[in-house]
Amino acid sequence: MSQKPIVSVAAKSLSGKSAKPSFKSLFLKSVAIILLALSLAGKATAEVTPLALKGADKSDILRVQKYLNGLVTLKSRFLQASSTGNFAEGTFYLSRPGKMRIEYDPPVQFLIVADGTWLIYHDKELDQITHLPLGMTPADILVQDNLSLLSGELIVTKIERGPGIIGITLVRKDDDGGQITLIFSDKPLQLKKWIVVDPQGIKTSVSLLSTQRDISFDPKIFNVKLKSGTWTPGDK
Template sequence: MTRLTQEPKTLRKSTLWKSFGKKSRAILAAGALATAVGLGALTSLTLLPSPATAQSNDQVSPEMVKKIEDYLAGITTLTADFVQISSDGGAAEGKLFMERPGKMRFEYNPPAQILLVATGHDFIYYDKEINAPTYIDIDETPAGIILAENISLTDKVRIVDYRRTAETIRVTLVRKSDPGAGSVTLVFSEKPMQLRQWIVTDPTGIETTVTLFNTKEGMQLDPELFKFERVWPQRGS
């Protein structure tokens, strides 16, 4: 995992995608970074029907691509509870807030000491325990796909797998500039259309799954949710 320092720094795109899946304390940190990058389901966790009647990616119609793009573009605000599971042993849960374009916040429940905030410019991973923020260019993360002002599943990314059942739509994406760096699978329910899960698979096969519950859209959110201010301990404390 990329070492998190006390001083802010920007991670390269390839570093972010390849940093998931280390052991011990880094497992949760890796999974936390992965929560911002895609939707999907591990077979052992799946809360949606498995893709028994799958279609291959060469059957993805332009109409379906546009349907997904239009749905994502139509999200103004979203809140949800989430559960995060990593195939190498990490687990956490918390609350997601999103405001398009560009803003997202993951609040992890204790004992996790992690906060993720996309401010509209930066994507910030904050380890509260050691007071160490890491700054990432949001345009260089897969989160930028969902949070972009102009949603596109064909511009900087490529659909490499498409599976549709009676109840779900799953699309797997890789970046055109670095297809070997890992993939992101977005999972939607179709009736009604709703973002349900995501899975990030790193180059070694480690998977991080985020499942959304109690999803609500279109509410007004406090602008303070998408601001980040580092908390410094007071002298003498």
């Protein structure tokens, strides 16, 4: 799996070092980017067939929409797994609208932050920043204000139900073949997992564990600290 199209076409990166990253660093970096930013390198859009919504489908979509719009803050441990065989753990922070932090446990040396405008990837080993417009990534679905799942910008392609479980698969209308599936426990409705599939078919899942809602965060956790100081949008 190569992360070159994502970095060179879809994002800009900053680095004060010329050292080459290790294979492990490149591999884990590509998994992290896939998690929250489907490849934007392709110009052609795929044909997407919207799900023919029945009454129960629309009702569940609106319940999920209301739940997501009702989230203010959330903190959770997570387990990330990729179809390439990679696993990682860490802590997930959400502060709506706009803010998110995915902090991986050691020995993984990277951090993902949404600051309201950018989705920022920090390679701590290289002290390097890569960033993408937040609105062009699946992360935007979790952090945007007044989310609408029936607006036409997002297309529902599948709804799955199991005992106490609801899963909704979404694509953007101008997407190039990737998708995100949000999985919720039911009664009460609670986000439990998301699965991102990139245009090459690589699947990355994130399972949330021990979730806490409506807690206070230090706003500084949504800043990115470089060895040279705090990264700001002006550094782009």
